[in-house]
Amino acid sequence: MSSSRQLHLGAFMRPVSIHTAAWRYPGAFPDANFNFKHLTRFAQTLERGKFDAFFMADHLAVLNVPMQALKRSATVTSFDPLTLLPALAVLTEHLGLIATASTTYNEPYHVARKFASLDHISGGRAGWNVVTSGNPDEAMNFGLEEHVEHEIRYHRAREFFEVVTGLWDSWADDAFIRDVEAGVYFDPGKVHILNHHGEHLNVRGPLNIARPVQGWPVIVQAGASEAGRQLAAETAEVIFAPGGTLGGARAFYADVKGRMRKIGRSPDWLKVLPGAFVVVGDTTAEAREKRARLDSLVHYDSAIASLSTALGHDASGFDPDGPLPEIPESNASQSGRARIVELARREALTVRQLAQRVGGYGGLAFVGTPQTIADQMEEWLATDACDGFNILFPYLPGGLDDFVDRVVPELQRRGIYRREYEGSTLRENLGLLRPVNRFFDRRELANLAQGGR
Numbered sequence: 051m052s053s054s055r056q057l058h059l060g061a062f063m064r065p066v067s068i069h070t071a072a073w074r075y076p077g078a079f080p081d082a083n084f085n086f087k088h089l090t091r092f093a094q095t096l097e098r099g100k101f102d103a104f105f106m107a108d109h110l111a112v113l114n115v116p117m118q119a120l121k122r123s124a125t126v127t128s129f130d131p132l133t134l135l136p137a138l139a140v141l142t143e144h145l146g147l148i149a150t151a152s153t154t155y156n157e158p159y160h161v162a163r164k165f166a167s168l169d170h171i172s173g174g175r176a177g178w179n180v181v182t183s184g185n186p187d188e189a190m191n192f193g194l195e196e197h198v199e200h201e202i203r204y205h206r207a208r209e210f211f212e213v214v215t216g217l218w219d220s221w222a223d224d225a226f227i228r229d230v231e232a233g234v235y236f237d238p239g240k241v242h243i244l245n246h247h248g249e250h251l252n253v254r255g256p257l258n259i260a261r262p263v264q265g266w267p268v269i270v271q272a273g274a275s276e277a278g279r280q281l282a283a284e285t286a287e288v289i290f291a292p293g294g295t296l297g298g299a300r301a302f303y304a305d306v307k308g309r310m311r312k313i314g315r316s317p318d319w320l321k322v323l324p325g326a327f328v329v330v331g332d333t334t335a336e337a338r339e340k341r342a343r344l345d346s347l348v349h350y351d352s353a354i355a356s357l358s359t360a361l362g363h364d365a366s367g368f369d370p371d372g373p374l375p376e377i378p379e380s381n382a383s384q385s386g387r388a389r390i391v392e393l394a395r396r397e398a399l400t401v402r403q404l405a406q407r408v409g410g411y412g413g414l415a416f417v418g419t420p421q422t423i424a425d426q427m428e429e430w431l432a433t434d435a436c437d438g439f440n441i442l443f444p445y446l447p448g449g450l451d452d453f454v455d456r457v458v459p460e461l462q463r464r465g466i467y468r469r470e471y472e473g474s475t476l477r478e479n480l481g482l483l484r485p486v487n488r489f490f491d492r493r494e495l496a497n498l499a500q501g502g503r
Contacts, residue, residue, distance in 0.1 A: 058437055061096050061104055066089070070348050096450070104135070105179065110185070115359065139168065139171050148476075155183055159255075176267035177268035180269060181273075184386065222240035222489075304434070306320065327414065373401070427439065
């Protein structure tokens, strides 16, 4: 199979692995989540592998799960993304740096200022993962007793996006003239006061930092619900898509890109990157043995807590050896819950089996040799199921080293993955346009009126 398209790869660092037992695997760094030297090594290895970006998830609460489960979690503590990523920026040169920031439990001025700062510090490598917060426990850390309703979270997110991007456009690119002789630092005609008054937000502006190097940091979105897909079609430039079957991924890809066409955005302005859990072995049997050993390290206490979180419903009272019962709707992530329920039904899993899968990682997985993994990735790319992948490593550093040292060369040999970075910014490496300034680039906006941003 051949493809003229190029694969894009992000690294989903949570901050290091999504697998519950990753820290327990032989040779893994148990303290990797909170060890800056380890994280620096990982980022530099990703850059050696020509990855587009280091993608850092974030949580604004310690999960409210039984202590018997919580004590087994390596992600109970991790760095704040917008503290860690600027530090990694000065130790890397090309790697994109994507941080999660909630639109539900943040203020837009803070988000705009921090991401603009990261973009300047990194020389144009910042990305913002726009989330609405799926964890109900976060509400109690921000003065609320209950999680904000799903529909309200998405309405606020859409307005939040407009405010943040409006703040990034506060200054024209050439506003800061710094005329030493005349004593004029900036051109007063090149600054815009936003004066936003909306349903959820009131923000005056302007932002007290120059327009980002990329115009805007790259906009990333991860929701897969109906509201999430529409938000991605309207705003996103990268979407962290759900894994699943090849057919399901093709349908998702066509749906989101089709929504873009309907609203006048070019489908080329969005890269769809499903999460893919990758385990590499000399043989497929060896890779499967690695996966089985890793999964065996997930304790049931931790597994059932992970299942409860994924379902938005306490599963501790379910019969471990019975089928998954009917699950009422909740205020947690709807698309995530639906995927778990569908997995249980499709494979006729018991609650114990489902918990073990979810407690490790229950999504798309490529488990095999460098050649078989590259075969699968190439098929997904060539059949319009994705534009690349967000790679989830099974354990660190071994799983990361295996991918960079063994899978990347195979992808390069096939001509579907870069050997060198295309540019100096994340946008350039992803093949994305630099957004025009809505307040100052009138001519460019008119030219783009028929094609979206």
